[in-house]
Amino acid sequence: MSSVPFLRHTVADSVFLELKKRIISGEYAAGFQLRQDQLATELGASRIPIREALLRLEAEGLVDIAAHKGGVVRGLSLAEATEFFNLRILIECNLLKDALPNMTSEDFDQAEESLHKFDHMVISGQNIEQWAKLNWEFHNHFYRAANQPHTLKILQTLHSNTDRYIRQQLLREGAPERAHEEHAELIELGRRGDITGAAKLLKKHISAAYKQVKSALV
Incomplete structure (x- = not known):
């Protein structure tokens, strides 16, 4: 792999994003050793920002750090996925119920714009490492x-923490189309002020994503 130059004042963030991209894309598979000295040489950075990046990756559940061994890329886990998606259902459905009465037409327009960007990127198969980020951007509206x-x-x-699981889910046949339909319906229900219907759809949406992730892992 070729050396990747980074600006000094953004080196820690740049190293983190580069390593995260390689993990999410599958370039660094489960069990891959992330040794600080090797990464420092390859990325043209000192060990301090490398260490900081590894700690951030650990916080996001992407690597495990062992003393004197650097980091090791974590594998995907059904137990972990189950916990993550159950938490998403609990938190997101409650947030949505509280949020919808406060949303404006502009909020829904912005969500629709994010949906168009998400659809374009997923359907084109480009920038896989950005899919989960755009999915979050949509829901965050x-x-x-x-x-x-x-x-x-x-x-x-x-x-x-669910980045890699979302990527696995969206790579399943028919998943992008289903995600689009449910996202578009969520916007429509929100515009109509149907809080109960929107919360019910959101629970169904997250549960369906989990089932596809589970199918890919077992």
Whole structure:
């Protein structure tokens, strides 16, 4: 792999994003050793930002760090996926119920714009590492209107932790089309003020994604 130059003032963030991209894309498979000295040489960075990046990857559940061994890419786990998606259902359905009464036409327009970007990228098969980020961007247009910043921060971390699972789900046949239909319906229900219907659809949407992830893992 060729050396990747980074600007000094953004080196830690750049290293983190580069390593995360390689893990999510599958370039670094489960069990791959992330040794600080090797990464420092390859990426043209010192060991301090490498260490910081590995700690951030560990916080997102992407690597395990062992003393004197650097990081090891974590594998996908059905037990972990089950926990993540159950938490998503609990948190997101409640946030949506609190958010919808506060949402404006502009909020729904922005959600629709994010949906178009998400659809284009997934259908084209481009920038796989960005799929989960765009999925979060879409959902966040709803949840931020609940005005619960601490819960939203927890949920954003949870979405980051499910990046690789979302990617696995969206690679399943028919998954992008189903995601589009459910996202579009969620916007429509929200515009109509159907809080009960929207929460019911959201639970169905997350549950369906989990079933596809489970099918890919077993």
